Amino acid sequence: MVRQDEGRLGLFPLLVGAFALQATLSGLNWSLGWHPVRLLQPILAAVLPALAFVAFEHLRRSGRPDPTRFWPHLAPAGLVAGLVALRREPIDLVLFAVYLGYGAALLRMGRAGPGALAATRIGDERVAHRALVALGALLVATAFVDAAVSLDLAFGGGRLAGTILTVSGVLWLAAAGYAATAAEGSRPASEPDAIPDAPTSSTSPTAPIEAGMEAGPPEDAAIVTRIDLLMREHHLYRDPDLTLERLARRAGVPARQISAALNRVHGRNVSQVVNEYRVAEARRRLVDTREPVTTVMLESGFGTKSNFNREFLRVTGMSPSAYRRSSGGTSAEAAPAVGTQSPAPTS
Structure with a gap:
């Protein structure tokens, strides 16, 4: 240690x-x-x-x-x-x-x-x-x-x-x-004062935040939209050491409010929502590139293979290798959007 x-x-x-x-x-x-x-x-x-x-x-x-x-x-x-x-x-x-x-x-x-x-x-x-x-x-x-x-x-x-x-x-x-x-x-080794901006890319995973949104307080929608923009435009999900506190500091919103808003809007916790962005990125890479699955996992923001396989199976219903063999079934642009998965138990 x-x-x-x-x-x-x-x-x-x-x-x-x-x-x-x-x-x-x-x-x-x-x-x-x-x-x-x-x-x-x-x-x-x-x-x-x-x-x-x-x-x-x-x-x-x-x-x-x-x-x-x-x-x-x-x-x-x-x-x-x-x-x-x-x-x-x-x-x-x-x-x-x-x-x-x-x-x-x-x-x-x-x-x-x-x-x-x-x-x-x-x-x-x-x-x-x-x-x-x-x-x-x-x-x-x-x-x-x-x-x-x-x-x-x-x-x-x-x-x-x-x-x-x-x-x-x-x-x-x-x-x-x-x-x-x-x-x-479970704790990141480094403690940077700020998360550096990632360059904006046109290949960010499709994740329209409006899809599947449930009714909630207006401030919830604003918080969730802010998180969605940080994920899609700055690719914060690609940081394997991303924590809720770092996300809150970047969004300018208290961590508790982020957790509560994501639970109320999506019916899932922060970890599940962030991992759905990562899975969307992995699906695109599996279909559009010949990168090894391990490289896809790391570039998408997952730190461990077990977490990658578990979350990929939760979102897509199949393993990453099976998804690639089937050519993804659909194009990356047709990947399920964040917020459209059926609600999972929250904590």
Whole structure:
């Protein structure tokens, strides 16, 4: 993850590193009996959920992480450090509250849907959203696992504590590490201040925005028309790192308003609408050129083959290769317009 980020230690690589360090400290304590690590374990344990929350919160906005937004979340770790030095009895109760609280906060963030993660690539926001929900659920589950260990130590002599911590620690490290890695992969590596204008081309995909438009507030039509012009005249969909926040900044419209307008007008989310422009471009290239399918995929703005194949099948009902073999069935100009697909579930 650090290598992919060109040597920068972002929040999610830092989170995975903290997971690994905590697992190492747990092994030193429970497997090797090196008890000095007990001074550090509860402090790091209080940092993990706070760091997870800040990392996912950062997926809601672009730019470099602002350290000042993280300092307040160090308060639980500071409280635990004080308890380690003065009185250890309340530590388990404090950690239970910290994990349960941050887990609930992540799940509450997830209720806003994938569209709330405006700094993720369009097309990857669902992956990041699933990772967010998974990590929130893991934090809640960890709160109760730690409570079970505390009860076993208090009333059962600690006979099961080692086994519970070993099993839960391995599962936690694997699941949380995977979730953090998936979320990190959904975020563009670069954070430009502005998206450069692409040259206007006469071969932009056909996408009359009026087709299939449903009734809605007048401002919705204005927003959707603005997005359509940016797509057709400036080809923003060709940017594989396009995010909802970048699109909003370019359109001069808040991200939430764009999501709501596209949902009301087209009955689909931002990712589906943008991918329909990409599919229209891919259909034209498949019919009019001899470019390899992978080249068509990349030039149309798709970043992964799986997303390309899935969205192409959703829009056309066939794979890209089958579409090319059939010569597209119709000309590129006759491709279905954005907004004419049957409504799909929105989020």
